[in-house]
Amino acid sequence: MDFVVIGGDAAGMSAASRAKRNQPDIRVTVIEKTHDVSFSACGMPYNIADPSRPMEDLVVREADVFRKQGIAVLTGHHATRIDRTAKTVSGRTSEGNPFSVSYDTLLIATGASPIVPDIPGLDAPGVMVLKHLEDGRRIKNYIRDAAVKRAAIIGMGYIAMEMCEALRERDIHVTMIKPGPGLLPWMEPQLSGVIQQELEYYGVALHPGVRILGVSQDEKGLTVHGEGIDIEADMVLLAVGIRPNSGIAVEAGLETGPYLAISTDECLRTSDPRIYAAGDCADAIHAVTGQKVWIPLALRANRAGWAVADNVCGKPVSLPGIVGTAVFRVFGMEVARTGLTAQEAVAAGFHPVSGVIQSRSRAHAHPGASQIRVQMVADQRTGRLLGVQMVGREGVCHRINAVAVALHNRMTVEDFSRTDLAYAPPFGPVWDPLLTAANQLLKKIAR
Amino acid sequence: MDFVVIGGDAAGMSAASRAKRNQPDIRVTVIEKTHDVSFSACGMPYNIADPSRPMEDLVVREADVFRKQGIAVLTGHHATRIDRTAKTVSGRTSEGNPFSVSYDTLLIATGASPIVPDIPGLDAPGVMVLKHLEDGRRIKNYIRDAAVKRAAIIGMGYIAMEMCEALRERDIHVTMIKPGPGLLPWMEPQLSGVIQQELEYYGVALHPGVRILGVSQDEKGLTVHGEGIDIEADMVLLAVGIRPNSGIAVEAGLETGPYLAISTDECLRTSDPRIYAAGDCADAIHAVTGQKVWIPLALRANRAGWAVADNVCGKPVSLPGIVGTAVFRVFGMEVARTGLTAQEAVAAGFHPVSGVIQSRSRAHAHPGASQIRVQMVADQRTGRLLGVQMVGREGVCHRINAVAVALHNRMTVEDFSRTDLAYAPPFGPVWDPLLTAANQLLKKIAR
Numbered sequence: 001m002d003f004v005v006i007g008g009d010a011a012g013m014s015a016a017s018r019a020k021r022n023q024p025d026i027r028v029t030v031i032e033k034t035h036d037v038s039f040s041a042c043g044m045p046y047n048i049a050d051p052s053r054p055m056e057d058l059v060v061r062e063a064d065v066f067r068k069q070g071i072a073v074l075t076g077h078h079a080t081r082i083d084r085t086a087k088t089v090s091g092r093t094s095e096g097n098p099f100s101v102s103y104d105t106l107l108i109a110t111g112a113s114p115i116v117p118d119i120p121g122l123d124a125p126g127v128m129v130l131k132h133l134e135d136g137r138r139i140k141n142y143i144r145d146a147a148v149k150r151a152a153i154i155g156m157g158y159i160a161m162e163m164c165e166a167l168r169e170r171d172i173h174v175t176m177i178k179p180g181p182g183l184l185p186w187m188e189p190q191l192s193g194v195i196q197q198e199l200e201y202y203g204v205a206l207h208p209g210v211r212i213l214g215v216s217q218d219e220k221g222l223t224v225h226g227e228g229i230d231i232e233a234d235m236v237l238l239a240v241g242i243r244p245n246s247g248i249a250v251e252a253g254l255e256t257g258p259y260l261a262i263s264t265d266e267c268l269r270t271s272d273p274r275i276y277a278a279g280d281c282a283d284a285i286h287a288v289t290g291q292k293v294w295i296p297l298a299l300r301a302n303r304a305g306w307a308v309a310d311n312v313c314g315k316p317v318s319l320p321g322i323v324g325t326a327v328f329r330v331f332g333m334e335v336a337r338t339g340l341t342a343q344e345a346v347a348a349g350f351h352p353v354s355g356v357i358q359s360r361s362r363a364h365a366h367p368g369a370s371q372i373r374v375q376m377v378a379d380q381r382t383g384r385l386l387g388v389q390m391v392g393r394e395g396v397c398h399r400i401n402a403v404a405v406a407l408h409n410r411m412t413v414e415d416f417s418r419t420d421l422a423y424a425p426p427f428g429p430v431w432d433p434l435l436t437a438a439n440q441l442l443k444k445i446a447r
Numbered sequence: 448m449d450f451v452v453i454g455g456d457a458a459g460m461s462a463a464s465r466a467k468r469n470q471p472d473i474r475v476t477v478i479e480k481t482h483d484v485s486f487s488a489c490g491m492p493y494n495i496a497d498p499s500r501p502m503e504d505l506v507v508r509e510a511d512v513f514r515k516q517g518i519a520v521l522t523g524h525h526a527t528r529i530d531r532t533a534k535t536v537s538g539r540t541s542e543g544n545p546f547s548v549s550y551d552t553l554l555i556a557t558g559a560s561p562i563v564p565d566i567p568g569l570d571a572p573g574v575m576v577l578k579h580l581e582d583g584r585r586i587k588n589y590i591r592d593a594a595v596k597r598a599a600i601i602g603m604g605y606i607a608m609e610m611c612e613a614l615r616e617r618d619i620h621v622t623m624i625k626p627g628p629g630l631l632p633w634m635e636p637q638l639s640g641v642i643q644q645e646l647e648y649y650g651v652a653l654h655p656g657v658r659i660l661g662v663s664q665d666e667k668g669l670t671v672h673g674e675g676i677d678i679e680a681d682m683v684l685l686a687v688g689i690r691p692n693s694g695i696a697v698e699a700g701l702e703t704g705p706y707l708a709i710s711t712d713e714c715l716r717t718s719d720p721r722i723y724a725a726g727d728c729a730d731a732i733h734a735v736t737g738q739k740v741w742i743p744l745a746l747r748a749n750r751a752g753w754a755v756a757d758n759v760c761g762k763p764v765s766l767p768g769i770v771g772t773a774v775f776r777v778f779g780m781e782v783a784r785t786g787l788t789a790q791e792a793v794a795a796g797f798h799p800v801s802g803v804i805q806s807r808s809r810a811h812a813h814p815g816a817s818q819i820r821v822q823m824v825a826d827q828r829t830g831r832l833l834g835v836q837m838v839g840r841e842g843v844c845h846r847i848n849a850v851a852v853a854l855h856n857r858m859t860v861e862d863f864s865r866t867d868l869a870y871a872p873p874f875g876p877v878w879d880p881l882l883t884a885a886n887q888l889l890k891k892i893a894r
Contacts (some may be wrong), residue, residue, distance in 0.1 A: 012878070040811050043872045047812070057812040287867075298877045299870050318863050327869040336869060362488050365494070365504040397874040398842055401849035401866075401881075408866050409856040418767050419848075419855050420734075421782060422774040423746050425490045427844040430457070430745045434848075 001026050003312050004080045004089055004103035006030030006248070009041070010298055011279025012109035013061070013310075014305025016071050024311040028062035029072040029101055031079045031089060036133040037063050042298055044136040045159070049166035051144065052163050055137045074099070082252040086271055105274055105312050108254075108262060109305065111247035112280035112296050113176045117154075117240055121215035126222050127236045130159060135396065139237070148172055148234040152224045155239035156183050158328040158335075161199075163237055165331050168202050175231045177207040177224060180241070186341050188375045190356045191391045191443060208233075244281045244294065257283035261294040268308045276311070277306035287321030288339050288386055288407055289348040290325040295324045326395040334396035338404045339387025351380040355441045359433035361395045363425035370394060374437040376413070383445050384411040388434070395427065399434060413438050413445060448473050448760050451536055451550035453526045453695070455479030456728025457745055459556035461752025462510070462759075463518050469760040476519040476548055478526045478536060483580040489745055491583040492606070496557040498591065498614035500586045504554070520537050521546070529699040531719055552721055553758050555701075555709060556752065559694035559727035559743050563779055564601075564687055568662035573669050574683045577606060586684070593683040595619055600670045602660060602686035603630050605775040605782075608646075612778055622678045624654040624671060625687065629863065633788050635822045637803050638838045645780045654678075680766055691728045691741065704730035708741040713765035715778040716754045721806050723758070725751035733769030735786050735854055742771045774844040781843035782864050785851045786834025789824050798827040802888045806880035808842045810872035817841060821884040823860070830859040831891050835881070842874065847883060860892060 003019050005012045008030045016028045030037065037202040038057045047053050063073045076094035083090070090100040114129040116122060126146065128139050142148065151167050153160050153176045164174050176199070183199075183206065184192040199206060215236055217223075226229040244261040245419040255271040262270055262277035266285065270277050280296035284302065300322055311316040325338040345352035354377040362369035372392035380386055388403040390396045406416045417438035423430050431439070450466050452459045477484065487505045489631045494500050510520045521680065523541035530537070537547040561576035563569060573587050573593065589595065597620045600607050613623050615741045623646070630646075630653065631639040646653060657673040662669075662683055671678040691708040704710040704719040709717055717724050721752065727743035740806035747769055757764040772785040792799035801824040809816035819839035825832055835850040837843045853863045864885035870877050880884070 040872070040877075042870070042877075043810055043812055046589075046814070050814070060811055061633045182535070281709065297870070299868065299879075300881075301498055302877055303865065320862070324865045325869045327871045327874060329871060329873045334874075338867070338869070354859055364507055365489055365490055365500075367493070395845055397869055398845035398850065399844065401868045401879070402852045404868055405849045405852040405856070405858075405863070405866050408862070409852070409858070411852075411856070414854070415767070416852070418750065419852050420770045420772045420785070421746065421773045421848045421851055422785075423744070424774045424776060424844065425487070425491070425493055426776045427774060427781075430487075430489075430749055432746075432848070435746075 001104045002102055003028045003105050003107070004101055004353055005030045005107045005109055006089060007109035007111055007279065008037035008073060008075070009109065009111055009279065010301035011305040012107065013038040013066065014302045016109050017066060017069060017111065018306050018309035019312055020069055020071055022309055022315065024070070026313065030066070031075065031077045031091070031101060032073065032075045033078040034132050034134055035075045037066065037073060037075065039133045039305060041131070044130060045162035047164040048136060048140050048163070049169040051170065052272065055133060055140060056302065058133065058398045064190065065249055076322060079248060082248055084252055087274065089275065106276070107278040107308050108270070108281060109250060109279045110281045110337040112242040112244050114238060115241045116238060116294060117212070119212055119214050121217070122219040122238065124222060125235065126217070127215060127238065129228055129238045130163065131242070141174070143170065144243045146234055150233045151237060152177060152231045152233035152236045153237045153239055154178065154224065156208065157239060157241060158326070160239035161330040162328060163239060164199065168204065168214050172288060173203070175205040175207065175233065177212065177226055177231060179209070179211050181209045183208060186343065187389055188356055191373050191375060191389055194373060194391050195330060195333055195335060198331050201330050242296065244296070246281050249277065249281070257292040257294065263292070267311050267316070268304050268319070276308045278308050286320035287323050291348060293324070295322060297326060320408065323404050325400060325404040327400060332393050334394065335391050336400035337389040337394045338400050339386070339407045340377055341387060345377055345379070345386050350386060352377050352386060353441065353444045354378070355437065355444055357437045357440050359434065359436050361392055362431055363429050366425045372396060372433045374433050374440070376437040376441045378441055378445055380445060383414055385411050385413045385416050388437070399432070401433040402434060413441050417442060449549055449551045450475045450554070451548055452477045452554045453536060453557055453558070454556035454558055454726065455484035455520065455522070456556065456558055456726065457748035458752040459554065460485040461749045462514065462554050462725065462755045464513060464516060464557065465756035467516055467518055469554040469762065471517070471757055472790050473760065474686065477513070477521065478524045478538070478548060478815055479520065480525045481523045481579050481581055482522045484513065486580045488578070490544055491577060492609035492613040495583060495587050495610070498617065502580060502587060503842065505580065518808045526695060529856045531699055531722070534721065540657050546715045554755050555680070555717070555721070555722060555724040555728060556726045557695060557728045559689040559691050561685060562688045562690055563685060564659070566659055566661050568664070569685065571662060571664040571669060573664070573681065574662060574685065576831045578689070579612065579759050579869055589682060590617065590619070598630060598684060599624060599678045599680035599681045600684045600686055601625065601671065602688065603655065604686060604688060605773070609715065609775060609776040610686060615651065622652040622654065622680065624657050624659065624673055624678060626656070626658050628656045629656060633790065634836055635803055638820050638822055638836055641820060641838050642777060642780055642782060645778050649778050650654045676851055687774055689727070689743065691743070693728050696724065696728070704739040704741065706741040710739070714758050714763070715751050715766070723755045725755050732768035734770050738795060739778035740769070740771070742769060744773060767872065770851050772847060772851040774847060780838060781841065782838050783847035784834070785847050786854045787824060788834060792824055797833060799824050799833060800827040800888065800891045801825070802884065802891055804880065804887050806883050807876055808839055809874065810876050814871040819843060819880045821880050823884040823888045824886055825860045825892055827892060830861055832858050832863050835884070841874045844880070851883060860888050864889060
C-alpha cells in the first residue's frame with residue numbers, strides 16, 4: 001500500500017514514522033516543500049534569543065533518519081494538486097521539475113501560514129514572518145548582519161509576545177502595534193492588564209488599536225506607518241495570526257470547516273475516505289461545545305498524526321475533541337487558558353457566569369509568593385465548568401492541566417471544587433487557586 | 448443551637464467559622480488544648496529554616512479574630528470526655544480547673560499526634576517532635592539557645608525530609624535514621640533513588656534499616672544508639688509518623704476505621720448522628736478503591752470542616768472520596784503522588800500494571816531542562832488509571848493535579864492519554880511527561 005503524506009512537520013512526520021513502525025511493509029512517501037522536516041517550530045523564539053545556538057538545535061530528527069527508517073522523504077517538493085480520481089499528488093520541485101506521486105491513502109498535513117495583511121511595503125527586506133525553520137534562520141541572520149537595534153512587531157498574539165521577549169533578550173528595542181483593540185482581547189482586563197504591565201516593565205512600547213497604513217524603507221531603515229504614528233525600525237516582524245494551508249484540499253473539492261480548515265471526522269478522515277488531514281491545516285471537535293473549531297497547536301498535530309497512522313494501518317482510532325489548552329510565557333509571566341472564554345461560551349449557546357479571583361503561588365507566609373489571577377467560566381444553568389484563564393509568575397502553566405482534564409470529563413464546578421489537589425507550602429495555598437476560583441464561582445452559580 | 452468543636456486547627460476552625468457565617472444565630476464553641484488556633488502547620492519547617500522570622504508568621508488568624516466573629520474560643524482547654532447521653536464535653540483547663548460544655552451537635556477535630564516509639568531516653572531535653580506551633584517554637588528556640596550544630600532525625604517521611612532541608616539551611620549537620628527499609632519504600636527505586644542522591648548531595652547521612660536501641664545524654668550531648676551505629680547530636684527530631692487523636696472518640700464508643708481513625712460517612716458523620724469528625728482524626732473514602740482510608744492532609748481537613756458546617760446548618764453536603772494527592776519538596780527536588788502505588792493496588796483487589804518513564808521538564812533543545820521521572824499504575828483488566836508518582840526538579844508539583852482530576856473521574860489510561868494538556872517550550876515537551884507515561888503504559892496494558 002502507498003501511504004503518501006503532504007507536509008513533513010509535526011503531524012506529517014508523526015504519521016509517516018508511526019505507520020512505518022506499525023506496518024514495516026507499507027510504502028510511505030513524504031512530500032515536503034522546504035528542506036527541513038521534524039523541527040520544533042515552537043522553539044524558534046527561544047533559539048533566536050541566543051546568538052550562540054545554531055538553528056539546527058531545533059531539528060528533532062534529520063530527513064536522513066526517516067529515510068533510514070525506510071520512508072521516502074522528498075524535500076524541496078511543493079505539492080500543488082491532488083487528483084482524487086487518478087489518486088495522485090503532483091507539483092514541482094524547488095529546481096522547477098514536475099513530479100507526480102500515486103497514493104492509496106493520502107494524508108494532508110500542510111500546516112498553516114502566517115497571515116500577510118494587505119498593506120503596502122511588506123516586500124521590503126527586513127520584513128519577516130516566523131513559521132518555517134528557514135524563517136527562523138533568516139531572522140537570526142538578519143539580526144546579526146544588519147545589526148538590528150530596533151524592531152517593530154505587527155501583532156500581539158502569543159508568537160508576537162514570545163518573539164518580543166526573544167528580541168529584548170538580544171537588547172533590541174521592541175515596539176508592538178496592532179489594528180485590533182487591546183492586548184489579548186479574549187482575556188479579562190484584570191488578567192491581560194498584568195501582561196501589559198510586564199511588557200511595559202521590560203521597555204516594550206505597545207500601540208493597540210492603530211490602523212496600519214504601510215511599511216516604507218529609506219537609507220535609515222524601515223518605517224511602519226500607523227494612523228497617527230510612525231515607528232522606525234531595523235526589522236519588522238509580521239505576527240498577526242496564521243491560517244490553514246488548505247488551498248490544495250479546497251481545489252480538490254474537499255469539505256472545509258471553520259477558518260477554511262480542512263474538515264475532518266473523529267478518525268481524521270476528510271470528506272474523501274481515502275484522504276486524511278491532520279495538524280494545523282485541519283479542524284477538530286471542541287470537547288466542551290461539540291462544535292467544529294480550528295485551534296492549531298502542536299500536541300494535537302502530533303497526536304492526530306499518530307491516529308492517522310493507526311487508522312491507515314488498520315488499528316481504528318478515533319480521537320476525542322480538544323479543549324483548546326494553550327500556555328505561553330512572556331518575560332516573567334506565565335499565561336494559560338483552556339476551554340471557553342465567556343464570549344465563546346455565549347457563542348456556543350451556553351449561559352456563562354464567570355468570576356476572577358486573586359490568589360498566591362505559595363502558602364500563607366511562605367517567602368517568594370507572587371499573585372496568581374484566575375478567571376473561571378461556567379454554565380449558569382447546569383453548573384458545568386466551561387473554561388479557565390490564568391496569569392501569574394509561577395505555577396500557572398501546569399496547573400491549567402487539571403482544568404483541561406476536568407473539561408474532558410464534563411465536570412461541574414461543584415465536582416471540580418471537591419477534587420483532591422496537591423498542597424505543600426512552596427507550591428501553593430491549602431486551597432489551590434483553582435479551587436478558590438471554583439468555590440467563589442459556585443456562589444454565583446447558586447444565585 | 449449549640450455547635451461545639453473539639454480542636455481549633457484546620458478542620459475545627461474552618462467548621463466553626465463557616466457555621467457562624469452560614470447561620471449567625473448559632474452558638475459556636477471551640478475547645479482547644481493549646482493556646483494557638485488556625486496556624487499553618489505545614490509551614491513550620493520553612494519557618495524554622497529562617498531564624499529571622501517569628502513563628503507567629505504562621506498564625507493565619509488569632510483566636511481573638513474568631514472571638515470577634517462571635518465564636519467562643521476556649522484555648523488551654525483539654526477535652527478528655529464526651530458524654531453522649533448528657534451531650535456534654537468535659538475536661539480540664541491548662542490551670543487544672545475542670546470544665547464541661549453542652550452540645551446539640553459536636554465536631555471532633557482533634558487532629559493527629561506524632562508517634563513516639565517505645566525506646567528509652569526520649570524524655571531527654573533536645574529530643575523533639577513537630578506538630579503544634581508550640582513544638583515549632585521549642586525547636587527554633589532550642590537551635591538558638593543550644594547552638595545546635597548536629598541533628599539526628601529518626602524517620603525519613605516527608606516531614607522528616609522537610610525538616611532535614613530546614614536544618615541544613617541553618618548549616619546544621621543532619622543524620623537520618625529509621626528502622627524500616629529504604630527511603631520512601633512505597634516509591635519505585637528509580638524514583639526514590641533520585642531523592643536519595645539529592646539528600647546525599649546536600650551532605651545528609653542516611654541510615655535506613657537500622658533498629659534504634661535508645662537515646663542517651665551526657666555532657667557532650669545526645670547519642671542515638673542504633674544497632675551497629677551511634678549517632679552523636681545536639682538535637683534529635685522524632686518524625687516516624689503520626690496517628691489520629693481518636694482516644695476521646697473511642698472512649699465514647701464511636702466506631703473507628705483504619706489506623707483507629709474515627710469512622711465517618713460521606714457527610715462526615717460518625718456512628719453517632721449528633722457527632723461529626725473531620726481532619727486528621729477522621730477517616731475518608733478513597734475514590735479509587737471505594738475503601739476506607741486514613742490519609743491525613745490539610746486540604747481535606749479544611750474542606751471537611753466546611754462540609755460539617757454546611758451539614759450542621761441544614762445545607763446537606765456529602766463529600767466525594769479523596770485520591771491521596773500529596774507533594775513535598777526536598778532541597779531542589781519536587782516529589783508528588785496521587786492515587787495508588789502498585790502495592791496498594793494489589794491490596795485493593797486490582798491487577799496492577801505499571802511503568803516508569805523518564806522525560807524532560809522543558810522542550811527539546813530548550814535550555815535549563817531537567818529530568819522528570821513518572822511512574823504510572825493502571826489496572827490491567829479494565830485499563831483504568833490508578834495512580835502516579837513523580838520526581839523532578841521542576842514542573843512536578845502542579846502536574847500531579849491533572850492525574851488527581853482524572854482519578855476522580857475514573858478515567859482509563861487510554862482516555863487520559865488523549866487529554867489536551869498544555870505545551871510551550873519553557874514548560875515541557877510537546878508530549879507532556881504524563882502523556883508519555885500513559886502512552887508507554889498503554890503498550891503494557893494492551894498485551
